[in-house]
Amino acid sequence: MSLSVSSAAVAGACASHGAPLLEVTDLRVAIARGDDEIRPVDGVSFSIRQGQTFALLGESGCGKSMTALALARLLPDTGQICGGSVHLAGEDVLALPEAAMRRVRGGRIGMIFQEPSTSLNPVMTVGAQIMEALARHCPPGVVLADEACGLLEAVGIPDPARRLRDFPFQFSGGMKQRVMIAIALAGRPQLLIADEPTTALDVTIQAQVLDLLVAIQRARGMGMLLITHDLGVVARVAHTVGVMYAGEIVETGARTDFFAAPLHPYSRKLFAALPGADRRGAALEAPEGSVPGLDRVFQGCRFAERCPMAFDRCDEEAPGWHRLGEQAVRCHLYEGVSVPRPFVPAQALTAVAEGARSRQPVLEIRDLSVHFPVRKGVLKRKVAELKAVDGLSLRLYAGRTLALVGESGCGKTTVGKAALRLVEATAGEFLLDGENITALPEQALHPLRRAVQMVFQDPFASLNPRMRVGDIIEEGMNALALGGDPRQRRKQVDGLLERVGLDPDMRWRYPHEFSGGQRQRIAVARALAVAPRVLICDEPTSALDVSVQAQLLNLMRELQREHGLAYLFITHNLAVVEYLADEVAVMYLGRIVEEGPVERVLSAPTHPYTRSLMAAVPRIDAESAEDSGADTATAALDLPSPLAPPAGCHFHPRCAHATDVCRLSYPQVTEMSQGHRVRCHWPRFGA
The missing domain is CATH 3.40.50.300 (P-loop containing nucleotide triphosphate hydrolases)
Incomplete structure (x- = not known):
């Protein structure tokens, strides 16, 4: 038989031994919107051990980022925490006065936001922004410039002493994310919250950021809450996983167990939606529709409207928690189930329809070069040339x-x-249906x-x-x-x-x-x-x-x-x-x-x-x-x-x-x- 468990038990399911660093129990957040109320976080429970990473996984609109903001008490003006508890190293964070909470934010809890371009102040040097965080959380007598330089060096930015004087726009996307990490580490946090830290980054820059986070976590023994919708990122860095849907967590477990046998129908749909070579020629099994609005009162399972396995009880009764080994799931399907079945994603059943290639391309690009002049001085003299595209040829067939x-920066968009x-070519030819349209x-x-x-x-x-x-x-x-x-x-x-x-x-x-x-x-x-x-x-x-x-x-x-x-x-x-x-x-x-x-x-x-x-x-x-x-x-x-x-x-x-x-x-x-x-x-x- 499966074991039904409470929210408090689920919070401790991810911490196998000893007191957890962070323990969240039945957390609830409400945001007023006119006469209505939105509940983006509705009974969330989980825990994180020191030196471990807990990945919170789900679609946009599930409440992941609002959960993170609630932990740091950074909710919007119309939002409030209306239930639950948050304990950091045994201390009730929600009971602290605002003055004490300011020392916790950036100190014991560091946060990396999703978009560094909007999080960094464009009119302040990165050194000033790092030292601003250091000034609040470092003991007296510390040389802030030296500490800031050390942080930039720790996150892998070359020539840190010089780069302290640069502004955010002088850094690439990956470098800006490293600066955000340096600011988050300024207070030597016990817990690091990383909200989609690699969204829209190139695979190589993403790998840099993830490897950096893992290395710093191991060196400092931090706990980390990783918020993401990328299953590959979860597989690379997480120790435990929580799947969130419509304001509540529907599945938790160790990373290895989760990837071997995801339990909840929503989790399985996320895996089935992943593209890859093994699914060429077959439609991806994405969940139909979208996450329901969080201003409604839910009666049954919140995923029932999109679930291919839903039955009458799912519409009428909210499911409870069930434990299967080290995993826990909120789903009616697991009553009476004790061993999870392995999950095998659907494979492509039909080969790609290979039509005969036309002998003539629809669009052909020959020896394309796009060079942008770099000008300086009052007279705007050309001092250099940026070779965005330098002798490229492509053919596109119907x-x-x-x-x-x-x-990023290799010239693809150009x-x-x-x-x-839309930009003028320096050299090269364009042929549409074999006709040269360059001139x-x-x-x-x-x-x-x-x-x-x-x-x-x-x-x-x-x-x-x-x-x-x-x-x-x-x-x-x-x-x-x-x-x-x-x-x-x-x-x-x-x-x-x-x-x-x-x-x-x-x-x-x-x-x-x-x-x-x-x-x-x-x-x-x-x-x-x-x-x-x-x-x-x-x-x-x-x-x-x-x-x-x-x-x-x-x-x-x-x-x-x-x-x-x-x-x-x-x-x-x-x-x-x-x-x-x-x-x-x-x-x-x-x-x-x-x-x-x-x-x-x-x-x-x-x-x-x-x-x-x-x-x-x-x-x-x-x-x-x-x-x-x-x-x-x-x-x-x-x-x-x-x-x-x-x-x-x-x-x-x-x-x-x-x-x-x-x-x-x-x-x-x-x-x-x-x-x-x-x-x-x-x-x-x-x-």
């Missing part, structure tokens, strides 16, 4: 997907914008604008906030004089909204009234409105939850099959590449270093840079936290500046296999087999 991968003539004037580019459309990374920034969604979608048709009369266009807009999974009545709403995943669907509908033949997708899934990502990938796969679209998919998510792409091109400092069929390049990468990207990807196997692979050493070095790329092979300063010839000359293309090409002097070394 019904196929070419993935362009690489770190390629997409140059293909649309066409701006007013003659209507065929290109219609045939090639772009879906941008941030849909909120790319959608006009002052226009209704229907007008946004219709705007392209109006500009290109497509779609017939206004009545016919409105009908087409309604059809497009339905096609991307939205209600036609939503055409009257503004962008801010939609979720991130819905806004990305609107961006896809806008691109489809002019019946394009090529879609350039710039990181369209980078900041989406795994379930919303799966919904979008399913939609894109269906649209490609229905309309024969060619995709240029710009991304750093290699799991998405494995699932969606037919060919992949790996880009480094403005040049393609390896390309070919996706199954060839990703299963047997020959360039050291491609191997380092593959090694840096967090995997969901239980051993991934301990085994990061030899090639991850590459991730410790930052991408060189395109203002002054290294001589010879651009990758040689980061390559463990570099020789003298690599430092002297750039490698020529080596043909491997079956269309697999690489630019490396030693392509088979270590392959």
Whole structure:
């Protein structure tokens, strides 16, 4: 028989021996909204031991970040903690007066926020911001500048004494996240809260940040609360896992147990929504719908509306907790169950439909270069040239997907914008259906604008906030004089909204009234409105939850099959590449270093840079936290500046296999087999 347990017991389920560092019991948060009340945290219990990481996993809107803010008592003005307890090393945090709580925040509890660009003060140097935290929590007599320098050095920022005088905009995304970690460590916290610390970071930068957090945790013995929706990150660093849904935790357990046999139907849906090579040709099993609003009173199971295994009792009665070994789950299905069944994600049942490739590409890019002049002084004299793209060639075929991968700063987005003539090329040619359109004037580019459309990374920034969604979608048709009369266009807009999974009545709403995943669907509908033949997708899934990502990938796969679209998919998510792409091109400092069929390049990468990207990807196997692979050493070095790329092979300063010839000359293309090409002097070394 299964063992039903209380919330208090669940809080202690993750701490096997001794008193936990943090113990949260039946925590409840309410936020007033007019006459209504939102309950983003509704009876949450968990515990964290010293030196251990507890990962809080779930979709956006589940209440993860609000849980973290409640622990530090940083709720919005209309929010309040209306129940439960939070004990840090035995002390009741919720009972402390605000004056004492100020010493706890940044001192005993450190916090890393999701977006460093908005968390760092843009008008203060990073040194001043670190010293501000040190001044509050360090004992008298400490030399703040020396301490700040030591913190920057500890988080791996080179030349820390000089970088203390720099402002946040002078740091890359990964470096800014390191500065945030330094600020969080200034008070030598017992507990570190990391809220989505790697969202939208490249795989190599993500690996740097995660490895840094693990190393600092081991050195200082901190407990860590990691908030994320990325199962790969959880597998890499967590010791215990809690799955959160609609304001409550529905499953807890050790990382190894959780990845061997996730129990709750919601947890299993998250695994089934993960893209990968093993699911090519099959739809991803994303949970249908979205997280329910937290302003309603729930009677039964909160996941029942989206659960394929729900029965009548799920709608009428909230499930209690059940223990299965070291795991605990809140689900009616586990009454009378004592041993969890292993979970095997659904595999692809059908092969990818391989249509015959057209002999002629829809869009061809030949020897593209995009150089930006760097000017200084009153007269704005050119002092240098930034080579964002430096001699790149690509071909896009109907019904196929070419993935362009690489770190931030390698020039991927510039390629997409140059293909649309949104930035002017320094050199190179563009061929649309074999016709050279390179020299066409701006007013003659209507065929290109219609045939090639772009879906941008941030849909909120790319959608006009002052226009209704229907007008946004219709705007392209109006500009290109497509779609017939206004009545016919409105009908087409309604059809497009339905096609991307939205209600036609939503055409009257503004962008801010939609979720991130819905806004990305609107961006896809806008691109489809002019019946394009090529879609350039710039990181369209980078900041989406795994379930919303799966919904979008399913939609894109269906649209490609229905309309024969060619995709240029710009991304750093290699799991998405494995699932969606037919060919992949790996880009480094403005040049393609390896390309070919996706199954060839990703299963047997020959360039050291491609191997380092593959090694840096967090995997969901239980051993991934301990085994990061030899090639991850590459991730410790930052991408060189395109203002002054290294001589010879651009990758040689980061390559463990570099020789003298690599430092002297750039490698020529080596043909491997079956269309697999690489630019490396030693392509088979270590392959």
